[in-house]
Amino acid sequence: MPGTYAGKLLRVNLSTGEIKKEEIPEELLRKFIGGRGLASKYLFDELDPTVDPLSPDNKLIFVTGPLTGTPAPTGGRYMVVTKGPLTGTIACSNSGGFWGAELKKAGYDMIIVEGKAESPVYISIKDDQVEIKDASNLWGLTTHEVTDRLIEEVGDKTARVACIGPAGENLVKFACVINDKHRAAGRTGVGAVMGSKNLKAIVVKGTGKVEAPNPEEFKEVIKEKIDKIRKNPVTGEGLPKLGTKVLDNIINANGLYPTRNFQTGVFEWTHEVCGEALVEKGYLQRNKACYACPIGCGRYTKLPNGREGEGPEYETGWAFGAVCGVKDLIAIVEANFLCNELGLDTISTGVTIACAMELYERGFIPKEDLAKGPELLFGSSEAIVYYTRAIAYRQGFGDKLAEGSYRLASMYGHPEYSMSVKRQELPAYDPRGAQGHALEYATSNRGGCHVRGYMISPEILGVPEKLDTQQVEGKAQWVKAFQDVTAVIDSAGVCLFSSFALDINDYTDLLKSATGFDYTVEEVLKCGERIWNLERLFNLKAGIKPEEDTLPKRFLEEPLPEGPQKGATVKLSQLLPEYYKVRGWTENGIPTEEKLKELSLA
């Protein structure tokens, strides 16, 4: 088996209790790299894309890349791939921490979970010993509790746990998988799929080695890349010192910091809730780094009331802050902690509450529907904390919120107030403030998402070069390139943040040295494009129509009302046709036979 791959997958059928170990064909590894790409290929080949995501017929894949578990910088990533219950698209959610590296060391590139257990179970993996065990006494526990209990149960403090909280058990459409207590495979509702299978957790201990074909050469390549990351001002200083919350003021000052359910792009209380405030108010305790990460962007925070944990990240701080109009940093951090403990995606939780606030303030949600919960008013710190908990347990109005903003707003007859794409809530950048990023939102294969082609980097941050935010020409090429490279990064098993310092040449160096494949940059980029197109094919077969490559009406019709980009709307009618062309798809957004042949997908 080439290099740093384990070469094996674990297939666990929870309906029958059967556990199998299978070889992974080398040809697939080379063509799909690993991680997101490899799992998408298996899902595409094995799953009927029209399957109900929460039925036993869906499959849930935990997957690592060839760089996962190696000393390559940020090589701690794993992904959860399935058909998502929030979007109905292919779902792929990515997490750091230490769990992924442990799985690789146990000797597996991925786990394919099938069927549904009759009663709650967990999977225990210790190298080649794999067991399905009873989890009846763990059902209902928070992610922190279940992690502690399982580590105690397996009697090894160095074992790693990925699990769901009550939100996943209760099939909240945007429940996440939490590993190592604080790290989340956050988006697309992968935790609900895990809950639907009655699978509470996977505990892993691996004692194997992950070795490259030429360890000395691999070491040299890694050294060079770590050096680049350390010397880069973003990954060497900005992210380590302030974490992702370095962005609050940057995005607000540029006028695309979504406020009050994206009604405007400037939040007047940013100074109260920004990354600088987190430090100045004394809540930040220290940095936290994931496996093999020289950046260490994670925050460990302690509130004056003694509550402590990881976060908040930029997205989370915003999802309970500006987009809900909340300026109370304590309540924001508390809602963050609750999401981690209960197993909720912070972005979708916050943006769904923000949507409900707008619907309530406009009079579309009657007060009696709130089941005696606090009023859903923008700025209410009580509401964000109360409803976060209510969502996880589907209590009172939380039961409706648990369906996500799109289904909620549709229930009340106003889907236009759901700030989502393909039913997934949008993250912390108003698309009117960056045309390329808007196109990225509209075309993301997993619905509203910023990490499938992070155009904020060139459009706002000026990395690798500064692009005009409102310019339309050339943006489609940029988006395609970013989407393809991101697919490579996710498949390799490294963190997207490494790409502030590394480029496709660096990733090719790392992949070549790790796997022993004589990859060229062109071949690696082709892999990225292949993965993107495969995901697109899955979605088309799942019944996701190209007409869904769009944005909420607000962004297309209502100009940004204030700030430096006042007056801007998204010029999607110009961006999208160009994108389809650049992708080599028909003008209706379907990959052509010719393109599929070129990518060996037909």
Next chain:
Amino acid sequence: MPPFFQVMKVKVKLFTLLRLEFGVSEVELEFEKEPVSLKEVLHELSKRFGEKFLSKLVENENLKVGTIILKNGKNVLELDGINTLVQDGDELSLFPPGGGG
């Protein structure tokens, strides 16, 4: 100084690492000529806060990749970069390279 010349004032807001390391979030600078270049403004700030201040933003006499400087909300890279002219009443926002997601 020519007769009737009024002092030009520029407001500079400091963010992220600058705010944390130098402990100041806003500075008002005065110049005895108008306009001045952004480069001159940065050197003036450097006189006040030390060379380290400049090194957060500038490399080889140019803005570092990822440095964001907004003049009245507009990125100076879309204007004239480090040579962008600054006039009385302008507001500058300074961010050393940062990122995330």
